[in-house]
Amino acid sequence: MQSHRRLVTALAFTSALAAVGTAATARLLAPTVDDFFIAGTQPTTIVDPIKPSTECAYCHGFYDPVTEPFSAWRSSMMAQAARDPLFHACMAVAEQDAKSSGDLCIRCHSPGGWLEGHSTPTDGSALAGRDFDGVTCHVCHRLVDPVASPANPADDAAILASLNPVPTSFHTGSMVVDPLDRRRGPFELDPTFVWHDWRKSPFHQESLLCATCHDVSNPAFARVGGATPSASDSYAPALDGTSHPTGNKYDMFPVERTFSEWQQSSFAVAPIEMGGRFGGNKTAVSTCQDCHMPDASGEGCAPGFGGAYRDDLPVHDFRGANTWVQKAILTLDQTLELYGPTEVSGLTAQEVNDAIARNIDFLTKASDMELSLVDGQLKVRVINQTGHKLPTGYPEGRRMWLNVKFFNASGALVMEHGSYNPVRALLRAETTKVYEAHLGLDAVMAAAAGMLAGPSFHFAINNKVYFDNRIPPRGFTNAGFEQVQAQPVGAVYADGQYWDDTLFPIPVGAKSAQVSLNYQSTSKEYIDFLRDENRTNNRGRIAYKLWAMHGKSAPVVMDLGTITIP
Numbered sequence: 082m083q084s085h086r087r088l089v090t091a092l093a094f095t096s097a098l099a100a101v102g103t104a105a106t107a108r109l110l111a112p113t114v115d116d117f118f119i120a121g122t123q124p125t126t127i128v129d130p131i132k133p134s135t136e137c138a139y140c141h142g143f144y145d146p147v148t149e150p151f152s153a154w155r156s157s158m159m160a161q162a163a164r165d166p167l168f169h170a171c172m173a174v175a176e177q178d179a180k181s182s183g184d185l186c187i188r189c190h191s192p193g194g195w196l197e198g199h200s201t202p203t204d205g206s207a208l209a210g211r212d213f214d215g216v217t218c219h220v221c222h223r224l225v226d227p228v229a230s231p232a233n234p235a236d237d238a239a240i241l242a243s244l245n246p247v248p249t250s251f252h253t254g255s256m257v258v259d260p261l262d263r264r265r266g267p268f269e270l271d272p273t274f275v276w277h278d279w280r281k282s283p284f285h286q287e288s289l290l291c292a293t294c295h296d297v298s299n300p301a302f303a304r305v306g307g308a309t310p311s312a313s314d315s316y317a318p319a320l321d322g323t324s325h326p327t328g329n330k331y332d333m334f335p336v337e338r339t340f341s342e343w344q345q346s347s348f349a350v351a352p353i354e355m356g357g358r359f360g361g362n363k364t365a366v367s368t369c370q371d372c373h374m375p376d377a378s379g380e381g382c383a384p385g386f387g388g389a390y391r392d393d394l395p396v397h398d399f400r401g402a403n404t405w406v407q408k409a410i411l412t413l414d415q416t417l418e419l420y421g422p423t424e425v426s427g428l429t430a431q432e433v434n435d436a437i438a439r440n441i442d443f444l445t446k447a448s449d450m451e452l453s454l455v456d457g458q459l460k461v462r463v464i465n466q467t468g469h470k471l472p473t474g475y476p477e478g479r480r481m482w483l484n485v486k487f488f489n490a491s492g493a494l495v496m497e498h499g500s501y502n503p504v505r506a507l508l509r510a511e512t513t514k515v516y517e518a519h520l521g522l523d524a525v526m527a528a529a530a531g532m533l534a535g536p537s538f539h540f541a542i543n544n545k546v547y548f549d550n551r552i553p554p555r556g557f558t559n560a561g562f563e564q565v566q567a568q569p570v571g572a573v574y575a576d577g578q579y580w581d582d583t584l585f586p587i588p589v590g591a592k593s594a595q596v597s598l599n600y601q602s603t604s605k606e607y608i609d610f611l612r613d614e615n616r617t618n619n620r621g622r623i624a625y626k627l628w629a630m631h632g633k634s635a636p637v638v639m640d641l642g643t644i645t646i647p
């Protein structure tokens with residue numbers, strides 16, 4: 082176990098850093114892997130190796146591409162998390178900014194590789210073979226519930242007891258993994274089942290399983306403030322070669338809070354009737370799985386292998402929001418610029434097109450838009466129908482915006498807000514409402530790193546949330562979100578408000594307006610940063626080239642409406 086230094090040490094270290102003052106150029110901070118320690122199963126401690134997904138495909142993947150896990154999973158971003166060119170480009174900059182931080186990245190983007198010790202060295206150069214399976218079958222299905230319960234498999238107690246410390250905060254890849262190959266899943270299988278060891282695991286139907294990676298914290302920073310998080314807290318670098326002083330995610334810097342946002346929402350209290358909006362056999366939805374792995378009907382395995390017919394087969398496509406990186410991976414499979422011929426995804430063009438279509442469809446389900454005229458102005462209301470902020474998760478370069486076009490009586494454009502030039506990938510952001518989050522460096526950290534204070538894309542050393550106006554989910558409270566470090570910043574939402582209103586003045590002569598809500602996963606500003614900031618390797622340029630080749634992250638229209646102006 083790591084020694085736990087007190088917060089005081091971190092603060093003393095901070096003042097030492099501050100004393101260094103501002104240098105002319107950015108400098109590499111040199112934390113150690115221990116600064117990025119997270120409780121849970123540690124590398125090279127598992128007994129049975131992590132199997133390649135192709136070993137599961139034999140039975141879980143050649144019969145029905147929709148209900149069987151393999152093909153659906155393969156076309157998800159999670160399966161491609163270790164091939165994702167943005168991931169490699171971003172990790173190179175993270176390692177430049179804070180040495181050893183790559184260990185943190187690899188833990189979630191290639192959990193199998195990390196468990197097998199391939200995050201040494203931390204720049205990812207030891208990743209090979211099945212490590213490129215990303216968030217793979219055999220990792221998810223060996224995950225053990227970190228919260229003991231009599232309903233869990235009997236082996237769990239011994240597995241938890243063998244860990245020091247046992248994770249009590251669930252985030253940032255705090256995986257507890259069965260050291261043996263005992264595959265955990267939602268079902269009680271038939272007693273005659275012979276194909277592999279299995280355990281019925283209620284954990285696999287809980288959102289908490291997704292919390293393992295969908296609350297992302299940076300343990301290299303310690304929260305300075307009261308006993309519970311508050312909007313006035315700051316985050317001091319705790320780069321002292323030991324693990325974080327408390328190990329509690331809410332004492333670390335919050336990078337992503339998707340799980341905590343959900344936990345604070347009404348979806349976590351009870352299923353909400355959504356009328357089948359998110360597909361699948363259930364119309365009332367609660368967990369991440371309910372929306373992202375909707376239930377289908379079919380055989381639990383290829384016929385002839387003894388799988389049962391079920392109406393609650395979770396579809397493994399993990400539908401989300403990405404609509405261009407999948408194509409980039411098909412290109413990388415050809416060019417082999419990031420991985421070798423034995424590490425290609427195996428994805429087909431059909432699978433990629435289907436996955437993109439699914440994500441576009443899912444994005445259109447995420448929100449509703451209402452247009453009205455109020456006091457001579459156009460009011461645009463965007464309603465969040467998801468189980469977390471809209472948008473949620475990865476804050477860097479992801480955004481939503483309103484495009485408003487006013488037309489005169491003869492249909493000619495009189496004014497446009499939020500125009501987007503697809504050739505240059507440029508958004509006129511200053512003319513409209515953009516929903517996004519900006520993380521960055523505070524003055525202390527900026528001085529330590531020899532950079533300017535303010536919003537930045539320097540993932541590994543960002544320690545301040547400068548802005549976050551993303552729309553909260555149903556059940557939002559300011560106090561609750563503040564406690565999980567996810568309060569709005571630079572925007573005001575009342576308790577219970579899961580929508581946002583924007584007023585646009587109506588220009589003279591306007592007789593109608595057309596409004597769209599647009600989503601983009603990679604902004605030009607972000608991809609430029611990944612290309613220009615890289616001083617280590619060619620990965621920033623590879624990511625940029627692929628982005629330019631595949632539509633520059635073309636915006637997806639989530640809602641479209643028109644209104645006539647009397």
Ligand code: HEC
Pocket residue numbers: 132133134136137138139140141218219222264265266267268269270271276277279280281282380381382386387388389391
């Ligand atoms: C020889 C065939 C075969 C292979 C290979 C195979 N499985 Fe299975 N597996 C099955 C069958 C059959 C079922 C039962 C499905 C049902 O009844 O719903 C099953 C069920 C499961 C379950 C559900 C357990 C539960 O309690 O809910 C999991 C999880 C699972 N397999 C994971 C895997 C993984 C991961 C791999 C690859 C490392 C794999 N399987 C490889 C045949 C196989």
Ligand code: HEC
Pocket residue numbers: 134137138141148149150151152154155159216217218219221222266267268285286290370371374380381382394395397
């Ligand atoms: C991100 C974690 C994750 C990954 C990766 C993953 N699964 Fe699952 N899987 C789950 C969860 C969670 C459930 C149960 C969901 C529910 O019941 O709502 C599940 C259910 C299953 C089941 C039981 C239902 C069925 O289809 O028979 C099988 C079998 C299974 N997974 C196999 C696989 C295989 C094979 C892969 C890789 C091709 C895979 N899983 C990848 C999380 C994962």
Ligand code: HEC
Pocket residue numbers: 165167168169171172173175182183185186187188189190252253254293294295296297298401403406473474475476540541602603
């Ligand atoms: C706790 C797990 C976790 C850790 C640690 C983590 N990530 Fe991620 N990463 C995620 C998740 C989850 C997403 C997807 C979130 C979303 O879609 O909003 C993601 C998304 C990304 C994306 C966007 C990919 C795309 O295609 O748009 C990049 C780039 C990325 N991560 C890089 C990194 C780097 C570099 C590090 C280390 C400094 C890192 N991540 C550490 C879980 C993690």
Ligand code: HEC
Pocket residue numbers: 158159161162163165168188189190192216221254290291292293294295369370373374399400401402403
């Ligand atoms: C071992 C870590 C891990 C676990 C566990 C995990 N995820 Fe992920 N997830 C990731 C990473 C990493 C990414 C980002 C992949 C990328 O874009 O490069 C991601 C991406 C996603 C995306 C795609 C987002 C997009 O932008 O399109 C969805 C949806 C998602 N995860 C849902 C889930 C759900 C639901 C669960 C629980 C059943 C879960 N994840 C469990 C690591 C994980």
Ligand code: HEC
Pocket residue numbers: 288291292295339340341343344348359366367368369370371372373401402443444446447466467468469470471472473474475479
């Ligand atoms: C009520 C349905 C619902 C629930 C519950 C839900 N999601 Fe989502 N999620 C969506 C929809 C719709 C989108 C697409 C819109 C978007 O990108 O925000 C989405 C987007 C995402 C993304 C893409 C990130 C982005 O760009 O916004 C991730 C990652 C994700 N969800 C993870 C999760 C996890 C983890 C949970 C559970 C803690 C969860 N979701 C619960 C509906 C849901």
